[in-house]
Amino acid sequence: MKMKSARIHAFGDASVIRYDDVARPRPALGEVLVRVAATSFNPTEAALRAGLLQAFLPVALPYTLGWDVAGTVAEIGAGTEGFAVGDRVVGRLDSAGAAAEYVSAPGALLVPAPTSVPLTHAAALPVAGLTAWQAVFEHGKVTAGQRVLVNGAGGGVGSFVTQLAKHAGAEVIATASARSAQTVRRHGADRVIDYTDMPVAAALDRPVDALLNLVPLSPHDAVALASAVRPGGLIVSIATPVEPPAETGVTAIHMVARNDVAHLAALVELLDAGKVTLDISASHRLADLADIHRLSEAGRIRGKVVIIP
Structure with a gap:
């Protein structure tokens, strides 16, 4: 089956972002397939897209954008425990890939999504x-x-x-x-x-x-x-x-932040307890991702922007 994915095939300005039809992934050992409700934009992704991070964060092309993910478990890979189809999850993906309709993600990087906010908004939390x-x-x-x-x-x-x-x-x-x-x-x-x-x-x-x-x-x-x-x-x-x-x-x-599911789970707990709120400034479709990159580089984004496939 095919799905939409926002990828870069070369480094450069925002025009290098392409919206490709690609094969829907299958979850490998220890992974789950997540139907993406939303990812969110992080300014560091614009630097990655421009090729400015290759010295310490090299990526192979083509590369699917999107480090933050919030979504629903659609399929469970072999050897993956603690998940059921339909679970709402959130996480930071070290290899990106969430700027798509589906993404295969290591189960070890995901935690239960907050229940106090829409699932699309939860994508603003991880990174x-x-x-x-x-x-x-x-x-x-x-x-x-x-x-x-x-x-x-x-x-x-x-x-x-x-x-x-x-x-x-x-x-x-x-x-x-x-x-x-x-x-x-x-x-x-x-x-x-x-x-x-x-x-x-x-x-x-x-x-x-x-x-x-x-x-x-x-x-x-x-x-x-x-x-x-x-x-x-x-x-x-x-x-x-x-x-x-x-x-x-x-x-x-x-400092450079690292992925830590214990910290992420603690953040979810604070959010659901009303002690932390999300500052969602805008919500856009995946096809608008290049425009979001341009706005960010022009200094015209405040708070978090979520991207919905």
Whole structure:
């Protein structure tokens, strides 16, 4: 049987995304076949599509996009336990492939989908949520009473970082543009700094305990932002490494998120308990994926965008 799939056959601009008719996969040993309800767009996929990640994330072409998946189990491969046809699942796929009508996924990467949100919305959770969880809890070790600066709170990862840091009991100061400020406050930020209006460090009345940086920075801006952290504090960056002067005693961590189903299950639990919400800014069809890439590269996407086959 055939299905639609969004693939790249070469690296380049968004025009290299093609919508192919391909054979529906069959689940291999340890896999399940998922009927995809939705995937979601992550800006890193635009960098992958452009060929900018080949040095440390090489992929073979043609390559089907889509790391996030939410859907329903349609078939179970040999040796796969703990699933039944019809189960609603969510997960991050290390080899991508969710920008399609069906995808075969290792059962070990999937957890039960949240029950409190539409299944299509659950696709916004895995990549961005895991990145945020590990930035806040694993690397940032955010605890109650700390002052935490979230740089780039208006993006998909930023929405989760803000909520998780607040859930941990921190005082959260967030940077965002005017168009995102209201949403960032709703996610729990105690104060929002418009980074387009003034330098972030200059807007603070005193240094913060930790900086969670979620956006690319110029060398000049990285140095300026590092000055916002108190001596002996902590910087965690998922984008540009932010290196403070050695004499400050500030610890700097440049992290890359990893797949962890225990963390994902914990996020699902928080979502279903109403302690975390999803910031879905738009929903589009698979045939619009190239346009989503273009909008992202133009800086015109806020929050998470889900893609429905």
